[in-house]
Amino acid sequence: MSRGLKIALILIAIMLFCCCVAGLGTTLLGTRLVGRAFITNPERVQTVGSQIADYDVPSGYEEMFAMNMMGIKMVAMGPASPTPAFMVIMLMQFPPGMDASRGEMERQIEQALARQIGLGSADMTSVGQEEAFIKGEPVNLTVREGVTDRDEHLRQVTGLFDGKEGPVVLMISGDVTTWDQEMVDEFIASIR
Numbered sequence: 001m002s003r004g005l006k007i008a009l010i011l012i013a014i015m016l017f018c019c020c021v022a023g024l025g026t027t028l029l030g031t032r033l034v035g036r037a038f039i040t041n042p043e044r045v046q047t048v049g050s051q052i053a054d055y056d057v058p059s060g061y062e063e064m065f066a067m068n069m070m071g072i073k074m075v076a077m078g079p080a081s082p083t084p085a086f087m088v089i090m091l092m093q094f095p096p097g098m099d100a101s102r103g104e105m106e107r108q109i110e111q112a113l114a115r116q117i118g119l120g121s122a123d124m125t126s127v128g129q130e131e132a133f134i135k136g137e138p139v140n141l142t143v144r145e146g147v148t149d150r151d152e153h154l155r156q157v158t159g160l161f162d163g164k165e166g167p168v169v170l171m172i173s174g175d176v177t178t179w180d181q182e183m184v185d186e187f188i189a190s191i192r
Contacts, residue, residue, distance in 0.1 A: 039066040049075035052093045053135075053163045056190035058183050061089070071095035073165075085152075087174030089187060096166040123147070124156055134161040134170070134191045141188075145176060155179050161191070 039045055048066035049055070052073050057063060060079055067074040074092040124144035132139050141159040148154060153176040161168055170191075172184055 039068065040064075045075060048073050049091070051164060052091050052168055053161075054192045055091075055187065058089070058187050064088075071166075083178075085175035085178045087172060087178070087180060087183070090171045090173075091163070091168055092171070093163045093168045094166050124154070130157075132159065132185075132188050134159070134188060137161065139170075141170075153177065157184060159188075 039048060042063065045063045045066040048068050049063055052075060057077055060081075061077050062080045064076045064078050066076070072092065072094055074090060077089040079086045124146035126142055127145050128143040130141040130143060132141050139159045139161050141157050144156045144158070146154055146156075154173055155176045156171060156173045158172075159170045161170065170188070172187070174180070
């Protein structure tokens with residue numbers, strides 16, 4: 001083996017080692033940052049929620065967790081005593097001027113919901129539109145239904161409105177058979 005080839009192989013090995021170390025470091029740092037981004041302390045969760053919008057937590061519900069990372073804020077609410085078929089309310093605020101479509105925003109909130117509370121993914125199909133008023137402005141709500149990979153029948157209502165510091169996606173998900181439309185309507189009416 002020539003001296004030049006040996007040097008080239010040593011350089012390639014050093015570069016590969018550095019890439020592996022950098023990749024491992026990035027992975028560990030990313031995991032640590034994402035882990036810190038999710039908040040479960042009740043006072044801090046409430047603070048993040050109040051930065052998104054003012055609202056009344058439905059009776060029997062509580063703010064379960066929040067996220068605050070790179071200008072994206074999210075809060076999730078669910079029953080204080082969850083049952084197998086419960087409903088979850090999520091608000092996710094994006095920074096002003098963020099160039100993301102409503103579909104992309106909804107996809108991100110669905111992923112966060114599945115990751116944090118273990119709802120399986122579902123192939124959701126639009127079954128209708130409704131109009132609601134949030135903060136005095138008309139908001140189109142999309143109603144979807146689908147079946148999860150665990151054979152659970154879900155309903156989901158999503159809408160986009162202007163929050164305190166940017167666009168907010170409202171997403172309410174729950175089992176079709178235990179869907180509480182009265183609670184949904186009261187929560188939406190409470191957003192101010």
